[in-house]
Every structure is written in structure tokens, then in C-alpha cells.
Amino acid sequence: MRIAVVREALATDPSPLETRVAATPDSIKRLKALGFEVSVESGAGQAANFPDSAYIDAGATIATDARSNYADADILLKVRPLRDRSDLGAHEVDLVREGATVLGFFYPGRNTELLERARARKLTVLAMECVPRISRAQKMDALSSQANIAGYRAVLEAANRFGSFFTGQMTAAGKVPPAKVLVIGAGVAGLAALGAAKGLGAIIRSFDTRAAVREQIESMGGEFLEVTFKEDGDGGGGYAKEMSPAFLEAEYALFRQQAKEVDIVITTALIPNKPAPKLWFQDMVELMKPGSVIVDMAAESGGNCDVTVANEVVVHNGVIVLGFTDLAGRLPTTASNLYGQNLVHLLTDMGGAKGWKVDFDDEVVRGATVTHDGAITWPPPAAKPAAAAPVAAKPAAAPAPVAAVAAPEPIKSTGGHGHGKVAREHLGSARTAPLTWVSLAILVVAYLGLSTSGNDASGLHHFAQQLTIFVLSCFVGVQVIWSVTPALHTPLMSVTNAISGIIVVGGMLHMHGDLSHPAPILALLAVLFATINIGGGFLVTRRMLRMFHK
């Protein structure tokens, strides 16, 4: 099957230009391994720093005729939704073969006319932003992979405009306080922003209506800001829902208070298929110190801040408000690489070139497919509730490359000393079990001994002596063995094994008498076997111990 990769940006496009590309040399190697033929439009990777030659090295062919590149393809890989190729004088919907498959961002809710045109051309369109946010699909989740990059870049853009250090410093000339960064919305982008800001040395804090992300914020070393009002805003699928008016009032009060303190605000609040919620009002901007920076990551959906203008830098009352919508594209190489991998994973899920199938029983494929076979298949039927179950042990809320921060348990970091205590406690409780055992053994032996020694007083006395020795030895054994390091358990076993060869003494005690009698012969055999044990056990222990070294 043939895959086509095309140029995303045209010289005539309004700024910002799309810098990303849907396949990189890395992802093409993997596509080839899946059995696909790949042809790349000349110059497609230019803006992402992938020259044509790199694609050729990875095994792709370079298409100089852009039109036939579209027409010959079974599958078209895109970043942006299908568009008008003014340089070719046609729309991409019409350039691809009828019935072809298209993978890329599509936004069917916004592009209803385009959706209808794709249906009419009988295209199979998989919209990358529609990939369900379930555990299994995390590796195909392009929204997350791009949001992660955007969050990182948002911090760098803020730092670039900010007039001070992020990290606090004591210099000979005086003290510089650390920057305070507030991130609103701790989804994938928010967490990435927190991580990047922390890395630069800032004091980080974050607000999110979903209580579940508290641990994730704290694990990044951030402070989780709370309002004094209980309401959980988990709207499913990693998004927050809209909150009640009373909650919002409390939230805004918190923001007004924070506005006076913080230097950088990064807002990431999005609600699926709706304009972004306004939550950083003009009066909050005016409360901030001059020179503070706001990065509105929701600018494309209308912005979280009143004064945001998409794709522009606005200075309001001395506060710099950045409304960039191409944050991920500002790291074009990595953004393309990760997006390319998302596509590879989705194509793998669909069976590769050999087992290619648009399988509507596959929840991921079903969710992402918006047109198929001349029909509009969007929105998909509501997902089965069971869908969230697999690997539910993993955090539900973080379909993110930053998922490491969202381990099932908060990292109960106690430093180097904590575990010692735990280990000892464990040991303490473990001690009782073998003692019960040993006591049990003693009781059995004692019972047998006492009941059979009869009235013979000296026999009883003798037995009591032996029992004392036995019991004391057991306790000595218990005490000694507990201190053995687990690394030496195998040598311990072989040395105790050798020592239990002491049974040889028992054999030797019965060696007296004529060899025609069975007893000394049996004893002789016992000596033989026990000595094998002694020799073997000690030597094997020696061999093992000699290997341990620092």
C-alpha cells in the first residue's frame, strides 16, 4: 500500500505557517517495516529540518509531481485538516483518489462543510483529535503528544518575554527572587509547563477543578491551589466539565488574589467542542505587576483571558499577553517526530499494510473515523462504560507522555532512611512465624520424650538436658540466621547443608562390630553419603563466596 506525505504550508499562507510534517525519517522506517510504500512531496519536511535526502535515506521516494503524489496514494498522512492547495489549483479533498484513507487532525465539529465533501468523495477520514482517550490508545493520542510540547514551549515563550530570572539568585550585587508561575489546568500541557518551569527554577503552583490531578501536581513539586468549595470537575476523557456559579465565584476570588503575587500565568483550560472558558478577566490582568507574562494556550479556541488576541502579543497595562496558537509547531522537529509516531501506532493498530482493515469493532478506530464508505460516522456512538477498565491501575487522567508523574500512588518519598524502618518492621512481624514453628517442633519432641521415658527418673533427667540443648540451639539458629543478608541465602543454604552432614558422626558411632553384620555396613554407607554432602557443600559454598566481590 502506498502512503503519501505532503507539504503542510504554502508560501501564500497567512502566518503562522505550519512547520510540522506528518512523517519523519524515523517514522518512515517504521512504516516501511509495516510493509508500506511511502512517497514524500519534495520539501515537505523542510520547515521541520528534515531535508529530502533524509527521507530518501529512510527508504521513502520523493515525489516531485505533487498532484500524482496525491492521486497515487492509498493513504494520505496529514497534520492540518484537508485544505485548498492554491498552488495546485485544487482542494486536497479532490486531489486524493476516491475512497482513499486520510489520517490527520480534522475537527469535524468546526469543519462541517469539509466533512460533507469528504463523505461525498467516499474518503475514510480518521481524525487524530478524535482518538478516544483510553489507556490503550495513549500511544496514538496526538493531542497529548502535541500538548506536551506546547506546554514546554509556553514556558520558554514566557521566559523569553519575562524581565527576570526564573530561578532565585543571591548575587554580589543583591538578591533576585525566584519567579512564581501559575498554571491553570493541569492536563498534559499544564503538567508539561509545570515541569519546564520547575526545571528553570521557578516556584510553581497550579489550579485545576479536578481533584484527581492534585497528586500529579504535587509530584511535579508544585503547589495545588484549592478553593474553599467542594465540587469535582472531572468531565471524563481527561477534560474538566463546566462548574457551578458558586464554585466559579470562589475560583475567581482565588485568581484575583494570585494575580497580585505571580509573575507568569499559563492558562490551558479547554472544554471539548465549546469555546474555551473565560477565567482570567481584564481586572485580573490589571492586578498583575507590570512586566508579568500571560501565555494563553487556549487562544485558538477563543482564549481563557479577556485580552488575548490569537497569534498576537498584546501588552495590556504593562502585562504581556501571548496568544500563540502554534506553540507545538515552534518545536517542529520533535513535534513532527512524536506526531509521526502517533500515526505509526494508529496504522499498526489498523493492521499495517498486510492486515489493513478499518475495523469498527476496534474502539480506537471507530472513535477516530469521521467518514467511511460514503457515510458520516461522527460523532461515534457513546463508548461502552467498560472501556476505561484496562490497566485502570494506571492513572486515568493522564494520557500523556508525562504520565510518569501520575504513578498509581503518590511517590511517598521518604529519602534514604525511611525504608530501613519499614524493612525492620517487616522483619519484626516475620520473626514470630518461625518461632511458632520451632516451638511446635519442641512441643512434639517434648511430648514424645516425656511420655516414653516412663518412670525412669534418670532417663527423664537426661532427656530434659537434651531438650534444653535443642531448644537453645534452635533459638541461637533463629537469632543468627535473621542477620544473614538475602544476597547470601544460597551460600547459606549450601553451608547449612554441609553442616547437616554432621550426621556422619551418627554413622561413625555405629561402625563397631563385625562387617558381616548389617549394622556397620549400613553405618558405612551413611558415612559415605554424609561425606559427599560435607565435601560438596563446603566446596560449593567456597566457590560461590569467592565470586562475591565489591
Place this chain on the structure above:
Amino acid sequence: MPTATPMDVFKGLAWVIAGVLFISSLRGLASQETARRGNGYGIVGMVLAILAMLVAGSKDNVVFLIGALAIGAAVGVTMAQRVAMTAMPEMVAILHSFVGLAAVLVGYAAYLAPGHATVDSAERIEIWLDVLIGAITFTGSIVAFLKLRGSLSGKPLLLPGRHLANLLMFGASLAMVVPFATLPGVEALPFLLAMTLLACILGVHLVAAIGGADMPVVVSMLNSYSGWTAAAAGFMLDNNLLIITGALVGSSGAILSTIMCRAMNRSIWSVIFGGFGADAPAGGGNGAKVEGEMTETTIDELTEELRNAKEVIIVPGFGMAAARAQHAVKQLVDLLRKRGVNTRFAIHPVAGRLPGHMNVLLAEASVPYDIVLEMDEINQDFPRTDVVFVVGANDIVNPAAQTDNTSPIYGMPVLEVWKAKRVVVLKRSRGAGYAGVDNPLFVAPSTRMLFKDAKAGMEELVTKISA
């Protein structure tokens, strides 16, 4: 004591010293620094005890006796020199069987010893106990040996009504103590023989019913039995040295078994009686079905990830032992450490088929022991680890043990590898682990799978990284 000759005093003294040496020997095993000295104490103690017997004991058949000692020692030494480190579990198991066999033989010798016409019930009972434990140890160890060698399947043999059968066999051998302890002379012999036979069958059956994953416990338990049998012989022969040594070894084995059971979250009883774990885990289920897909990786990708990592932890399992990959692993670690990657090992207490199995293998490959850490020491380090490389391990890194209370291994302490940024699992096939439990780690988003033989995969990796 009727009359104590100077010889008796000499013997007694030698035995006290031997006993102290044995205790020091075990004490020495506590840490790597003193372990070799500990083994030395053990050897000196043993030689002293045998010499004391030779000097002070009966001089009948002394030529044969010395011959037997020489042959036995020669055979033992040869075995110990030839055995491969990977075959250590089998070696230990077969050595246990020798102790059991010797104990049985000593028991018979004591019974048949000339001048035993009169019935001393107490002594008879002690003989009975010695032979019983000895025979169970003997055949049980042989089955364990065969299972560890792979000559017998690791699957537990679960006969219907096996607990009843065990109970009946044990009851029958118990019942035989009555005629055996009361009948005069050789008349009691059939009962002793019948009991020995029953105990032998019991030993086979008990160990056969235990699954391969429980082998570390079985081996340490047989170790314990071999101690108790020596102690029983001590009571029988009125020999304090045997009692002391037997008690030491017995309690040592019992503690090891307990430690192993805890590490696997199994009740000691279910291991002793076998098969319990196989039919009804505490949660009553087989664990939640794991859904999701494994993401495969390549040697190239792994090379890249390891090169870029700062903190790497390698988790070895039985797969490493089975493929004899420890030397390749050591090479990998050397390469990474030379590049400044902090590479360490995390050892689960029941990794492998023997307590401490992995430590011995890594030591054989001359991995320094200060980078080999126990579960408790390293578990809190996983969250700040870049790459965890799991080599042929499965159940010991299964997060279901903490999260899924229907899983058969729920509650077992495990290495929390999933907290690391990246987990790469090197594994022969897609199959479940020894416990037959699905592992959600393999489909976790941060996990990559590498399906290869541990040794071949390692060697390829070493070539790539050194290139």
C-alpha cells in the same frame, strides 16, 4: 553418666568447640565481608568433629571407615567443582537427599546394632522419628532435584483427594510406631520397613504437588528437614553435637522458608501441603483479564534509550538464569557504567529458583555486590529511574499484586518498576509467568517489549552499545 573416661572428656570438648564453630560459621554468612571466614569455621568444625570421632571412637573397621570418608569427600568435591553456577539449585537439592538417606541408614544401623535385644521404647521412637524425617527428606529432595533439572515438569501434580491421601499415609506411619516401639528385636523390622516405604511415598507426593514457582520455598524447607533429621538422630544416639547442629540447620531452613513465603505472599502451610496455591487463591479469581496491547521495541531503540539514560535499573529473573545471560548482562553494565550511566540491579527475594539465586549468578559474572540491591533498598528509587530493564522476569514485577485483589499474587511484594519513566521487558515469548498470571505491566503505556532470548538479546545489545 556412669564413668567418664578421659576420651569422653576429649570428645565432649571437641564437640563443644565444633558446635561453637558451626554457630560462628552461620554468623559469618551474615555479610559478604565475613562470609568466607564463616565457611572456613564450618570446615574446621566439621574436621574437628570427625577427627575426634576417629581418635576417640571404636577402632573396628577403621580402614573401611577412612576409605568411606575419602571416597565420599572425593565424590563431593568433584561434584562441587563440576557443577555450573546455573545448576546450583539442583546441586543443593541433591545434597539434601544425601543427608536424608544418611539419616535413614543411621536409623536402621541403630536399630540393627548388636546388643539391641531389649526393647527401649524411647529409643525406638527416636529411631522412628529419625527414619521418618530422613525418608521424607530423601525422596522429597530427589523429586525437587528432578523438577529443578527439568527432568520432571514444574507443574504441580494434583491428584484428587491428595490431602486425604497424605493424611492417611501420615496416620499409617504414625500408627506403626506402636508395634515398632514395643515388639522385641527383629520382629519389629517389618513395621520399620513399611513406615520407611510410606514416608518415601509421602516425600515424593508432597514435593510433586508443589508448583515450580514455589521451588525456592521447597528447597529451603527440605534444608530445614535435613536439619531436623540430624537433630532427631542426635536424640536417638544421645549425641549433643548432632542435636545442636541439627537444631541450627533446622531453624535456619525454617526461617528461610518463612522469608521466601513472605516474599511470595504464600502461606507456609499451603506450600508444605502443596497445591493449595494452584486451586484457590485468596481472592478466589484468576485476576482481572489484562486488556491492551504490548508495544514492541527494537535493539536500536533500546540502545538509544540506555545511552541517554542517567539512572538504569536491571531486574533479572529466571529467564536470565535459564539463558545463562549473566555474563552478557555484566558486559552491558560495564559499558553503561563506563559511559557514566548509574546502572544497578534490583533483586526480588524469590527471583529464580533458589533463595539468593540471582545474587550468586551475578557474582559469578563478577558483578560487584554493592550495585546489587534488595527489593526494600531499591523500591523507592524507581520513580527517578530513566530506564528499567527487566531481563526474563515476570511475576516479581507485576503491578496486579498491588492493585488487583482478585489476582492470585495479590499482596505479594513486588518491584515497583512501573513507576520508572521507561520499562523495557526482555522476554522469550508472550506467555504468562510461572504463576500463570497475566501482567498488566506489559501493556502499560511506558512499557516496551523486546521478544528475544535473554542471552542473544543481551549480546546484540552489547555489540550495539559498544559500537
